[in-house]
Amino acid sequence: MASKKFVMFALLFALLILPVPEMYNSKKVHAFTSQVIQQGSVGQDVIELQARLKHLGFYSKDVDGVFGWSTYWAARNFQYEFGMEIDGLVGPQMKEKLVKASKGYEKYLPSGDGGGKQTGQNQGQEQQNQGGGGETTSEPTAVNVPGGYSQNDIKLMANAVYGEARGEPYEGQVAVAAVILNRVDSATFPNSISGVIFEPRAFTAVADGQIWLTPNDTAERAVMDAINGMDPSGNATYYFNPNTATSSWIWSRPQIKKIGKHIFCK
Amino acid sequence: MFRWITISLLAITIVGLAVFGYKEHQDKNAILIQAENSYQRAFHELTSDVDTLHDKIGATLAMNTRKQLSPQMAEIWRLTSEASSDVGQLPLTLLPFNKTEEFLFDIGDFAYNTAIRDLDKEPLSEDEIAGLEALYKQSGDIRNELREVQNMVLEDNLRWMDVELALATNEETGDNTIINGFKTVEKSMDGFQQTNSENGISSRPDEKDLSHLKGEEINKEDAIEIAQNWFGKVEPDEFTITKSGKGADIPTVTAAFNEDERNGYMDMSKQGGYPLTVMVARDVDDTQISLNEASKKAATYVDKLELKNMEMVESNQYDNVGVFRFVYTKDDIRYYPSTVQVKVALDNGEMLGLDAVEYYSRPNEEINKQPALSEDEAKEMINPNLEVQENYLAVIENEAQETILCYEFLTTKGDETYRIFINADDGTEEEVETLKTSEQRYDMDVS
Numbered sequence: 001m002a003s004k005k006f007v008m009f010a011l012l013f014a015l016l017i018l019p020v021p022e023m024y025n026s027k028k029v030h031a032f033t034s035q036v037i038q039q040g041s042v043g044q045d046v047i048e049l050q051a052r053l054k055h056l057g058f059y060s061k062d063v064d065g066v067f068g069w070s071t072y073w074a075a076r077n078f079q080y081e082f083g084m085e086i087d088g089l090v091g092p093q094m095k096e097k098l099v100k101a102s103k104g105y106e107k108y109l110p111s112g113d114g115g116g117k118q119t120g121q122n123q124g125q126e127q128q129n130q131g132g133g134g135e136t137t138s139e140p141t142a143v144n145v146p147g148g149y150s151q152n153d154i155k156l157m158a159n160a161v162y163g164e165a166r167g168e169p170y171e172g173q174v175a176v177a178a179v180i181l182n183r184v185d186s187a188t189f190p191n192s193i194s195g196v197i198f199e200p201r202a203f204t205a206v207a208d209g210q211i212w213l214t215p216n217d218t219a220e221r222a223v224m225d226a227i228n229g230m231d232p233s234g235n236a237t238y239y240f241n242p243n244t245a246t247s248s249w250i251w252s253r254p255q256i257k258k259i260g261k262h263i264f265c266k
Numbered sequence: 267m268f269r270w271i272t273i274s275l276l277a278i279t280i281v282g283l284a285v286f287g288y289k290e291h292q293d294k295n296a297i298l299i300q301a302e303n304s305y306q307r308a309f310h311e312l313t314s315d316v317d318t319l320h321d322k323i324g325a326t327l328a329m330n331t332r333k334q335l336s337p338q339m340a341e342i343w344r345l346t347s348e349a350s351s352d353v354g355q356l357p358l359t360l361l362p363f364n365k366t367e368e369f370l371f372d373i374g375d376f377a378y379n380t381a382i383r384d385l386d387k388e389p390l391s392e393d394e395i396a397g398l399e400a401l402y403k404q405s406g407d408i409r410n411e412l413r414e415v416q417n418m419v420l421e422d423n424l425r426w427m428d429v430e431l432a433l434a435t436n437e438e439t440g441d442n443t444i445i446n447g448f449k450t451v452e453k454s455m456d457g458f459q460q461t462n463s464e465n466g467i468s469s470r471p472d473e474k475d476l477s478h479l480k481g482e483e484i485n486k487e488d489a490i491e492i493a494q495n496w497f498g499k500v501e502p503d504e505f506t507i508t509k510s511g512k513g514a515d516i517p518t519v520t521a522a523f524n525e526d527e528r529n530g531y532m533d534m535s536k537q538g539g540y541p542l543t544v545m546v547a548r549d550v551d552d553t554q555i556s557l558n559e560a561s562k563k564a565a566t567y568v569d570k571l572e573l574k575n576m577e578m579v580e581s582n583q584y585d586n587v588g589v590f591r592f593v594y595t596k597d598d599i600r601y602y603p604s605t606v607q608v609k610v611a612l613d614n615g616e617m618l619g620l621d622a623v624e625y626y627s628r629p630n631e632e633i634n635k636q637p638a639l640s641e642d643e644a645k646e647m648i649n650p651n652l653e654v655q656e657n658y659l660a661v662i663e664n665e666a667q668e669t670i671l672c673y674e675f676l677t678t679k680g681d682e683t684y685r686i687f688i689n690a691d692d693g694t695e696e697e698v699e700t701l702k703t704s705e706q707r708y709d710m711d712v713s
Contacts, residue, residue: 035556040581040588040703043553061681066704069683073655089558142704144582151705170547171522171531187371188364190354200305200357201433218547225545228589229607229621232531232543234514247433249362254513257520266513 037090041067042140049090052098053078055105063110065140110138146227153193157223160197162215163205172260173219175233177226182237236264298427305356305426312352313412319345320405327398332385339381346374357430361448365455366408373401407454415447476516476626481538484519492539493521497530518542541571544620550586553612557581560588563615564608568592571622576606582703586612597635600660603628637671637690644673644688647695652677652684662687664696672696
């Protein structure tokens with residue numbers, strides 16, 4: 001009687017949790033999508049690529065889902081060893097060879113729950129892979145960042161941009177981010193992003209605490225654009241709102257252009 | 267009875283309020299004092315740094331041995347950087363204090379370049395010694411002015427919080443002693459730049475210059491036509507056309523439009539209407555095309571600029587957009603100063619951004635294309651612990667802002683990748699850069 005109850009319970013339990021991952025994943029296991037993967041790519045395909053290359057010993061770093069330099073060299077070495085054209089592009093031919101060569105690569109897939117800290121230990125991994133869950137539940141654990149900047153620099157700048165210019169058009173927000181970067185480069189301002197942002201009285205949003213509002217995606221995108229070289233401000237190091245500007249000196253600066261409510265100047 | 271209760275309750279309330287008010291007042295004072303103290307620290311450190319700086323510059327003038335000069339210059343460099351950092355911590359942003367800051371920067375720059383130079387081979391020139399003497403005099407002026415302000419601050423217990431308040435409340439800033447003092451310092455810097463640039467001490471980076479671009483000045487109609495070419499279906503009267511002001515390095519015309527879901531912004535040169543910056547702002551919610559397909563799209567947008575021989579050297583995916591960097595490549599030589607960046611949406615391949623300012627502001631200068639060193643000779647200049655993976659010929663701009671021909675080597679050591687530029691004429695190691703394009707996500711554990 002008790003055993004019957006147990007079986008019933010187990011079945012019910014299995015019905016509850018198993019089918020969902022099983023059905024979604026059964027098709028996806030061992031299958032790259034059709035895209036050509038190249039340097040700079042992020043995502044599931046890159047995770048699979050790194051895991052397979054790691055299984056074959058070409059790749060030694062963490063499987064993080066970002067096609068960086070290490071993955072690039074690994075892909076090239078693979079192409080060299082397998083007599084293919086060495087271009088670092090992972091196309092259909094390379095994928096086919098890779099899939100054939102790397103049976104049992106699953107142990108290198110990051111586990112889906114805790115952010116993928118593990119690096120291929122076997123305990124607790126077995127069930128994961130049998131269910132095929134490791135593949136689709138795991139997200140890349142790293143992101144591309146523009147050279148010389150960290151995610152936290154970007155967040156800090158997004159905070160400043162949001163606090164200073166959240167009501168401005170998008171280009172106005174990019175311009176404010178660009179002014180911060182122009183100041184970092186300038187001889188007359190501090191040489192770091194935090195130094196520029198927290199310079200006393202440099203930004204009103206810092207002085208009145210609006211910098212600690214939670215920024216939206218737009219501010220973050222604006223910061224990324226500025227870091228990637230966009231500068232709608234025309235190389236400005238100052239800007240002011242003509243309606244609220246308190247300093248007469250700022251009016252004497254050579255003005256470059258007006259975007260939204262802000263006048264940008266040198 | 268009732269009356270007594272009321273009275274005692276009221277009394278308790280009043281006492282309570284008084285205690286509360288007093289405590290608040292004390293807390294506020296404590297914070298003000300703390301803020302004041304950090305300003306005071308920065309200020310007094312600034313004066314003492316400038317003081318030491320002046321002495322050290324004076325000492326270099328008396329020095330004869332190279333052995334002494336280099337460390338002394340390194341010390342001067344350190345002091346200027348500390349002094350600049352002190353200035354950065356004072357509420358001076360809206361005060362005209364730029365010239366003094368530039369002065370500090372120039373000394374630092376000069377001291378650094380002298381410190382790293384081989385003074386046995388290349389001793390200080392007559393001009394540079396004259397320049398140092400000028401610096402000595404100028405730093406003496408600053409020191410005296412600052413000492414005077416410092417004296418007043420200590421004598422009259424002047425507070426930096428009052429400066430802050432004066433600047434914040436838009437009072438006529440003429441009354442504040444500290445502000446006046448700093449204005450005098452700034453005034454004493456008038457004209458220093460000219461002397462310093464004559465002596466080769468001050469070297470400002472060149473402003474961007476597009477005067478070499480051919481073409482007629484464009485008018486409003488031209489601007490709209492060019493913008494439509496890049497933004498697609500946007501009615502002419504939706505565009506706002508503005509011109510840049512007097513302060514702009516490059517005279518530009520800006521076309522912008524604002525629709526519900528999609529905004530666009532474009533800067534073009536007034537001369538010839540060359541597109542300099544193009545931005546489209548809209549939400550990109552998912553990834554439909556691969557980075558590889560997007561890079562092909564990006565190449566078509568570069569073609570649209572009518573630039574030839576552009577080669578993609580970098581591609582990166584950020585969320586649902588791809589960013590690509592193209593450089594001008596001719597005769598297998600990459601011209602790194604001539605770059606164009608393109609940003610492409612990964613949902614439908616639309617161009618979201620284009621930055622060609624760098625490309626247009628650096629005319630492809632004529633350069634000696636025949637390297638004096640062979641590839642193997644250049645390779646020998648590299649640290650032997652590195653493994654060379656790829657190499658190219660490349661033109662870069664070095665620290666002294668000279669355009670030079672280099673061998674570019676992509677090398678690895680363990681898991682790290684380095685980009686190394688070796689001068690193709692004399693084998694100097696011009697630049698070594700650790701290539702790092704990704705970072706672990708620190709916010710993963712939160713979700």
